Amino acid sequence: MRVGIVGAGVMGGIHAAGWLATPAQVAGFRDIVEGRAQDRAARFGGQVYDSLTALVRDVDVVDVCTPTDVHYEIVMAAIAAGKHVVCEKPLARSVEQGLEMIAASRAAGIKLLVGQVVRFFPEYAAAKAAVDRGVIGKPAVLRLARCVSQPRKATDNWFVDFRRSGGVVLDLMVHDFDYARWVAGEVTTAYAKTLGVARPEAAVDHALAILTHASGAITHVEGSWAFPSGFYTAFELAGSDGLLVFDSERSSPVRFLRHRRPEETVPEVPLPAHPLLESQYTTEIKAFYATLDHDAALRVSATDGLAAVQIALAVIESAQTGRAIRIEPLPIGDLRLGEALA
Amino acid sequence: MKTGNETLRIGILSFAHMHAESYGRALTAMPGVELMGIADDDTDRGRDAAQRHGVRFYPSYPALLADKPDGVAICAENARHAALTIMAAEAGAHVICEKPLATTIADGQAMLAACQSAGVILMTAFPMRFSAPVAEVKALLARGGLGRVHACTATNPGQMPARHRRWFVDKELAGGGAATDHTVHVADLLRWYLGCEVVEVYAQLNRIIHADAVEVETGGLLLLTFADGAFASIDCSWSRPLVHTTWGGVTLELVGEAGVVTVNAFKQTITAHGERSGKASAIYWGSDADQAMIAEFIAAVREGRQPLVTGYDGYKAMEIALAAYRSAAIGQPVRLPLG
Numbered sequence: 001m002r003v004g005i006v007g008a009g010v011m012g013g014i015h016a017a018g019w020l021a022t023p024a025q026v027a028g029f030r031d032i033v034e035g036r037a038q039d040r041a042a043r044f045g046g047q048v049y050d051s052l053t054a055l056v057r058d059v060d061v062v063d064v065c066t067p068t069d070v071h072y073e074i075v076m077a078a079i080a081a082g083k084h085v086v087c088e089k090p091l092a093r094s095v096e097q098g099l100e101m102i103a104a105s106r107a108a109g110i111k112l113l114v115g116q117v118v119r120f121f122p123e124y125a126a127a128k129a130a131v132d133r134g135v136i137g138k139p140a141v142l143r144l145a146r147c148v149s150q151p152r153k154a155t156d157n158w159f160v161d162f163r164r165s166g167g168v169v170l171d172l173m174v175h176d177f178d179y180a181r182w183v184a185g186e187v188t189t190a191y192a193k194t195l196g197v198a199r200p201e202a203a204v205d206h207a208l209a210i211l212t213h214a215s216g217a218i219t220h221v222e223g224s225w226a227f228p229s230g231f232y233t234a235f236e237l238a239g240s241d242g243l244l245v246f247d248s249e250r251s252s253p254v255r256f257l258r259h260r261r262p263e264e265t266v267p268e269v270p271l272p273a274h275p276l277l278e279s280q281y282t283t284e285i286k287a288f289y290a291t292l293d294h295d296a297a298l299r300v301s302a303t304d305g306l307a308a309v310q311i312a313l314a315v316i317e318s319a320q321t322g323r324a325i326r327i328e329p330l331p332i333g334d335l336r337l338g339e340a341l342a
Numbered sequence: 343m344k345t346g347n348e349t350l351r352i353g354i355l356s357f358a359h360m361h362a363e364s365y366g367r368a369l370t371a372m373p374g375v376e377l378m379g380i381a382d383d384d385t386d387r388g389r390d391a392a393q394r395h396g397v398r399f400y401p402s403y404p405a406l407l408a409d410k411p412d413g414v415a416i417c418a419e420n421a422r423h424a425a426l427t428i429m430a431a432e433a434g435a436h437v438i439c440e441k442p443l444a445t446t447i448a449d450g451q452a453m454l455a456a457c458q459s460a461g462v463i464l465m466t467a468f469p470m471r472f473s474a475p476v477a478e479v480k481a482l483l484a485r486g487g488l489g490r491v492h493a494c495t496a497t498n499p500g501q502m503p504a505r506h507r508r509w510f511v512d513k514e515l516a517g518g519g520a521a522t523d524h525t526v527h528v529a530d531l532l533r534w535y536l537g538c539e540v541v542e543v544y545a546q547l548n549r550i551i552h553a554d555a556v557e558v559e560t561g562g563l564l565l566l567t568f569a570d571g572a573f574a575s576i577d578c579s580w581s582r583p584l585v586h587t588t589w590g591g592v593t594l595e596l597v598g599e600a601g602v603v604t605v606n607a608f609k610q611t612i613t614a615h616g617e618r619s620g621k622a623s624a625i626y627w628g629s630d631a632d633q634a635m636i637a638e639f640i641a642a643v644r645e646g647r648q649p650l651v652t653g654y655d656g657y658k659a660m661e662i663a664l665a666a667y668r669s670a671a672i673g674q675p676v677r678l679p680l681g
Contacts, residue, residue, distance in 0.1 A: 138550050139550075140548060140550035140551045140560070140561045140579075140581065141548070141550075141551070141561040141562075141563065141577070141579045141581050143497075143577060145495075147602075189673065191544045191546075191565060191675070192565070193493070193565060193567065193573035195492050195493060195597075198492075198493075198567075198571045198572070198573060199492060199571055202492055202599070206492060206493050206597050208493060208495060208565060208573060208574075208575045210544065210545075210546050210563045210565055210575070212546050216548050216550055217548070217550065218546040218547075218548055218561060218562075218563050219563075220495075220563050220575060220577060222495050222575075224597065224602075226492070226493075226597045226602070227597075227601075227602055228601045228602065236581070238499075238551060238561070238579060238581035239550070239551065240550050240551055240552075240553060241583075242583050243581060243582065243583050243586070322542075322675065323674060323675070324544065324673055324674050324675070
């Protein structure tokens with residue numbers, strides 16, 4: 001299996017490291033920014049493609065790690081060429097794009113895998129498994145928080161361009177919208193406030209959302225790009241019979257307080273730092289490999305990825321209109337990869 | 343008005359709310375204050391309390407008020423706060439009333455009016471304003487340490503209280519469930535911190551936790567919008583299992599221009615693991631906010647001034663809780679003030 005990675009930024013490198021832990025071969029990288037694909041190829045192997053077409057033609061799997069706004073065109077090009085696709089979250093910038101992507105992948109018999117990586121984070125997976133074992137009974141009130149500093153980039157900081165990334169809601173909170181839905185089922189309404197709408201002059205984004213599930217459960221989601229530093233995540237899952245609590249600071253097993261050297265800079269894109277014998281991203285890529293290679297069942301589908309995008313866009317609409325937004329069922333069935341396509 | 347060394351005589355009207363116990367201890371311990379008596383419509387409960395605190399039991403509220411206390415602490419069921427407050431005001435007694443101030447807008451307004459026309463103080467029992475960690479953050483905000491506050495995430499989760507007091511889950515007596523019980527503390531802190539009123543309330547309420555045991559809501563999330571554009575959420579859920587290490591807690595996270603500050607009012611604890619108790623428990627060692635709150639009531643009475651937290655503050659916090667029910671019923675945000 002030859003994998004071509006489109007978008008050789010932070011996530012392109014992380015995915016490449018994951019693919020290297022599988023039998024797949026990293027065929028190479030494509031990036032529109034001069035030199036970035038070369039850097040990644042030098043580090044992870046593979047060649048540098050000078051066009052998307054060249055990459056797509058040459059590989060079995062196209063792994064899309066680009067800014068959100070170009071997911072659609074790259075995924076559609078890969079599907080048109082009959083190549084399987086791994087696409088970073090969020091699946092698409094709009095629901096319509098996502099519906100087209102899924103419809104095209106189905107029509108072409110192509111596997112479309114979405115990187116909702118939090119489902120592979122061991123703390124989140126363990127809590128989901130505990131819920132499934134009945135530890136908390138019926139989920140009732142969920143609290144999910146993901147608070148980081150605003151992503152910085154030396155050039156072309158697409159994260160802070162709302163039209164491209166969808167801001168903190170679509171780029172970061174999409175993880176928790178997916179997780180809320182995984183734990184407590186379909187979301188029917190969303191109400192939210194965002195700093196981006198309430199006080200655009202603040203120039204950092206921060207959002208609070210309340211989701212209502214068809215099951216009757218309610219979920220509070222906090223997403224922030226307004227934290228000065230760190231990667232803070234937390235959840236509380238309260239149900240009819242119990243409570244599950246996670247706080248990244250309280251469970252952080254290693255503490256190292258070090259003086260920063262004057263020339264030192266902080267990383268551009270904050271990533272969670274919890275020591276694990278295998279990176280969460282590698283766990284995810286290994287699962288993708290198993291699905292691509294032998295149709296192994298996967299814990300997240302493209303429809304899940306699109307449902308999370310749909311919730312995010314409802315949250316944005318609510319913040320913009322001041323109204324609670326009703327979320328209609330997606331007009332597609334949910335095909336579990338490895339089940340439906342096997 | 344009594345000043346200087348004159349002893350202030352304070353009574354307690356009803357021990358329906360368990361906080362009466364703490365207020366009774368605080369009053370008894372305070373120099374220059376006499377807990378002059380306890381009245382309760384539940385005679386057994388009142389007699390027991392009077393015996394515990396070593397004070398006189400009055401068989402009726404008018405009987406206690408006829409003995410001309412300087413002030414009273416009202417710890418009746420929420421729906422009975424109004425009648426007792428008005429009765430006390432007419433008897434010329436200053437009032438500290440347990441939260442929530444009342445269960446309806448009309449009751450709340452009547453309480454404010456009665457105390458104003460009688461010229462007595464009406465203080466709402468919001469002890470969290472007197473929590474040392476909470477006050478530390480207020481001081482930080484007051485000196486501009488966080489800059490403009492943009493958004494807040496507040497929680498006041500707790501255990502379902504029916505095992506202590508059944509009326510807490512009686513809609514008639516309590517006014518509602520978790521949203522009535524646990525919205526107002528942090529709603530008051532948010533108003534105090536931001537120095538600004540809430541103009542819109544959105545809420546979702548549910549009853550999944552303890553669904554078989556109670557008929558009121560046990561889960562609730564609110565999202566408030568302030569007049570200056572800041573926004574804040576409140577989790578008022580009774581989401582702490584009965585085996586939890588503590589009854590619940592109060593936390594606030596504030597995101598502002600200068601960064602982020604978080605406060606946990608009940609984090610000053612030792613964790614105890616006892617073979618006999620069968621579960622871990624938390625032993626609180628922080629300062630006593632109840633005592634500080636009662637001291638403020640006494641000081642306000644003595645000095646003839648408004649207390650740090652007023653009846654109006656209680657009314658505005660209650661209004662937010664009442665708006666939460668209206669919002670949950672229609673599924674959309676509700677504008678304040680409520681008519």
